[in-house]
Amino acid sequence: MNHSVIKEPIVVIGYGWVGQANALALHRFGYDVSFFDIVRPSLKYPEYERDFGNISMLPHPLDVDSTHTVYLVCVGDRVGEDGRQDVSLIRKALESLRDARGTVVLRSTVLPRHLRDLPVYHFYMPEFLHEKNAVKEVVDPYLFVLGLRDAARKAPGLFSLLRKRSERVFTGTVQEASYIKYLWNIWNATRIAFVNEFGRMLKEPTDAQAIAEIERVVDFVLQRGEYLKYGRSFGGHCLPKDLNAFLAAHTDKDRPLLRGVWDSNEIQKTLEKEKKHIPEWFSFFTYAKTQRRSRLDAWLRRTGIRRIVVRLARPVLALYERTIPRWDLARTRAAWERAGQENPRFFMETKTKSGPEVDEFELREMGKRDYDRFVREDPWLRDRFPDLARVDALDIGCGIGRMTEFFADDFRTVVGTDIASSIVEIAEKRLAEKRNATVLLSDGTGVALADASCDVAFSYHTLQHMPTIESLVAHLKEVMRVLRPSGCAKLQVRSGSVRKMRWYYGVSLSEPDARALAESAGFRVVGCEEEGNKNLWLRLEKPAS
Numbered sequence: 001m002n003h004s005v006i007k008e009p010i011v012v013i014g015y016g017w018v019g020q021a022n023a024l025a026l027h028r029f030g031y032d033v034s035f036f037d038i039v040r041p042s043l044k045y046p047e048y049e050r051d052f053g054n055i056s057m058l059p060h061p062l063d064v065d066s067t068h069t070v071y072l073v074c075v076g077d078r079v080g081e082d083g084r085q086d087v088s089l090i091r092k093a094l095e096s097l098r099d100a101r102g103t104v105v106l107r108s109t110v111l112p113r114h115l116r117d118l119p120v121y122h123f124y125m126p127e128f129l130h131e132k133n134a135v136k137e138v139v140d141p142y143l144f145v146l147g148l149r150d151a152a153r154k155a156p157g158l159f160s161l162l163r164k165r166s167e168r169v170f171t172g173t174v175q176e177a178s179y180i181k182y183l184w185n186i187w188n189a190t191r192i193a194f195v196n197e198f199g200r201m202l203k204e205p206t207d208a209q210a211i212a213e214i215e216r217v218v219d220f221v222l223q224r225g226e227y228l229k230y231g232r233s234f235g236g237h238c239l240p241k242d243l244n245a246f247l248a249a250h251t252d253k254d255r256p257l258l259r260g261v262w263d264s265n266e267i268q269k270t271l272e273k274e275k276k277h278i279p280e281w282f283s284f285f286t287y288a289k290t291q292r293r294s295r296l297d298a299w300l301r302r303t304g305i306r307r308i309v310v311r312l313a314r315p316v317l318a319l320y321e322r323t324i325p326r327w328d329l330a331r332t333r334a335a336w337e338r339a340g341q342e343n344p345r346f347f348m349e350t351k352t353k354s355g356p357e358v359d360e361f362e363l364r365e366m367g368k369r370d371y372d373r374f375v376r377e378d379p380w381l382r383d384r385f386p387d388l389a390r391v392d393a394l395d396i397g398c399g400i401g402r403m404t405e406f407f408a409d410d411f412r413t414v415v416g417t418d419i420a421s422s423i424v425e426i427a428e429k430r431l432a433e434k435r436n437a438t439v440l441l442s443d444g445t446g447v448a449l450a451d452a453s454c455d456v457a458f459s460y461h462t463l464q465h466m467p468t469i470e471s472l473v474a475h476l477k478e479v480m481r482v483l484r485p486s487g488c489a490k491l492q493v494r495s496g497s498v499r500k501m502r503w504y505y506g507v508s509l510s511e512p513d514a515r516a517l518a519e520s521a522g523f524r525v526v527g528c529e530e531e532g533n534k535n536l537w538l539r540l541e542k543p544a545s
Contacts (some may be wrong), residue, residue: 007031008068008156011102013061013093014075016359017044017134017237018107018127022072023055024048025138029161036061038429039344039400042356045135059425061096069102070156073121077109078361079241083248087114089360092433094120103156109242111182111249112175115147122153124174126181131236143184145170147177182246186258189239191227193264199230200268205275231279233268240265327467327505329444333419335504336465340400340422348399367402374460374490375403376410380526380539384488385456388412392454394447394482396475396491397462398439401427407458408434415449417442445474449482457482457489464494464535465506469517472507476521480542489523489540496534514538 010026012019015037024045027033036058043052058064061071075093078086090108097104097120106121115124124147129137144166146159163169170180199205199214214230222228234240247258272278339347345358349366352358375381385391388410398404398416400423407414408431416431416439418424427439440448444466457479466472472493479489494508509517514536515525527539 008070008102008158009064009066010034010158011036011058011061011064011069011071013037013071013073013097014108015041015057016074016076017131018076018129019072019074020044020052021129021134022074022107022127022138024051024135026158027051027055028135029139031158034058034064036063038360039426040341042343048135061093062100065100065102067101069100070158071097071100071102071104072107073097073104074107074127076359076361077241077245078359079245081244083244085111085114085245085249086361087118091118094118103153105156109181109238110178111245112178113249115149115174115178122150123148123155123159124177125159126177128181128184140165142167143170143180144168145177145180147172147174149174182242185238185242186246186261188227189234189243189265190258190261192234192239193261193268195222195228195230196233196268197264200271205271205278208277211277211279229279232272233265235269329419329467329471332465332467332506333444336418336420337422340420340426344400344423344426348402363400363402364405368406370460371403371406375407375458378490381456381488381490391456394449394454394457394479396447396457396459396479397465398427399423399461401430401437401439403460404437404439405431405434408437412436413438415440415454417447419444445471445478447478447482451481452484452487453482455484455487457487457491459489459491461492463491463506465504467506469507472509473517473521476518476523479540480522483542485542486544487542488526489538489542491538491540492531493536493538494534495530495536496532509536511536 007030010023010031010033012023012033012035015023015035019035019037020041020043023033023035028051034056040057043049045052073090073093075090077090080086087108087110090106090110094104094106100120103123104121105123105125106118107125107127109126110118110124126145126147127138128141128143128145139162141162144162146169148171170177195218199218202214202217203210205211205214211230218228218230243258243262247255247262336347343356345360345363346352346356349358349363352362352366354362389412391411393407393411393414395404395407395414395416398418401416404414404416404427407416413436416427416437418427418439419442421441424439424441431437431439442448463472463475466475476491479491483489493514494506495510495514497508511528511530515528515538518525518538518540522542523540524543525538526541527537529537529539531537
């Protein structure tokens with residue numbers, strides 16, 4: 001496909017569903033596209049698998065910088081339940097481009113008032129994408145909205161392409177562009193809430209026949225237009241988030257209509273939990289598949305068949321376990337390398353609300369929560385180290401640094417270690433701004449630190465994965481070596497068994513065994529506490545001399 005516009009190098013910053021849609025679409029139009037993200041995210045558009053292979057991940061955002069490079073910043077915002085918008089990750093991404101010679105185009109959703117304070121961008125070009133058609137809509141946009149922050153800045157040739165292919169074009173200030181973005185999403189949310197509320201007044205959606213009667217009236221007037229079909233409440237990534245943020249940003253104004261949109265949608269959300277037959281008119285296939293799976297599981301539980309199957313499977317699994325080779329450090333390292341490449345945020349903390357779709361915001365929240373609970377608010381550690389700013393810490397099995405970054409805020413220095421190079425690489429990117437934090441690759445037994453170089457060692461969700469008693473003992477001896485006299489360690493080990501077929505396998509210890517191993521490494525055991533029925537917390541001290 002031949003176009004007359006100059007095709008600049010494109011670097012997409014933030015590789016979620018918006019970033020991937022931009023990258024895929026522009027790659028298909030002949031642009032040289034690469035991307036930068038702290039982690040390699042899961043692919044959102046499997047139908048474009050071949051194209052993904054032609055879009056390279058950059059180790060650093062400025063690796064292909066030039067005066068012609070166009071940076072598309074597609075990092076997400078976060079909106080709390082109170083409607084407060086967090087743009088800290090967007091700010092961090094823009095700061096990483098401070099030395100860029102190319103043109104920085106912000107595509108993230110940002111409230112007008114925040115745009116004034118964000119650094120290092122020249123144009124604001126909000127996206128207007130539907131998830132299912134996002135790749136096509138990037139280069140065939142219905143709306144092309146451009147906010148000029150630097151009117152003297154030469155516009156990249158990419159804008160000419162998008163202008164020509166758009167239905168409607170608007171150019172103005174960055175604040176005007178933001179208001180258009182929010183108007184678009186809030187108008188769509190309003191239409192959905194209005195149609196659903198009218199439908200509820202027309203007839204209670206008790207069954208399929210009642211739904212058909214509602215649709216017969218609504219569809220005659222509204223012709224099943226976009227966002228004008230009776231059905232489920234509005235959800236997804238954008239509409240609830242953006243309406244909530246906009247309402248919270250304008251508490252000084254009267255806004256009864258928009259407040260009502262939110263409240264009306266909440267009523268529909270409650271109703272559809274009882275009336276499962278209310279139609280889903282977007283993302284239907286995923287919903288239907290999920291519903292079929294949940295109904296089957298409920299039926300298996302209700303009839304008792306699931307319990308019978310589990311009971312019969314146990315002896316078969318026990319026989320199978322005997323055929324599985326013994327775990328070793330090489331196999332453990334390979335498992336965590338795969339985790340670091342496939343979905344590192346998820347595998348660092350699998351118990352988040354979002355599961356495999358966990359984002360940077362949620363990961364940081366969980367990291368902060370665990371750091372506060374297990375380190376900052378631990379009375380034993382607090383009594384031993386009243387002034388953390390004078391303490392050097394070791395974070396064993398730091399992963400991508402979800403807790404390490406908070407160690408760096410309180411401690412003088414922190415060294416994180418991990419067994420997988422793919423995970424260490426991500427941790428280094430996440431902690432790049434923490435000057436007192438270092439991340440080291442571990443061989444699974446040793447710590448590349450000098451003798452007596454830290455005051456406290458900590459490990460959470462790591463030593464459980466040691467494949468053998470020998471590797472666990474080697475780690476304990478290394479902790480003893482690097483601690484200063486009178487230093488201490490708070491280490492979590494596994495007490496509940498796990499099958500060898502599980503990728504997260506590791507040895508399990510009873511409380512007496514755990515104490516004996518720690519003492520054999522030279523520690524004095526101060527405490528050994530159960531956490532549920534799966535883990536033990538060891539509190540250890542190194543003798544003063």
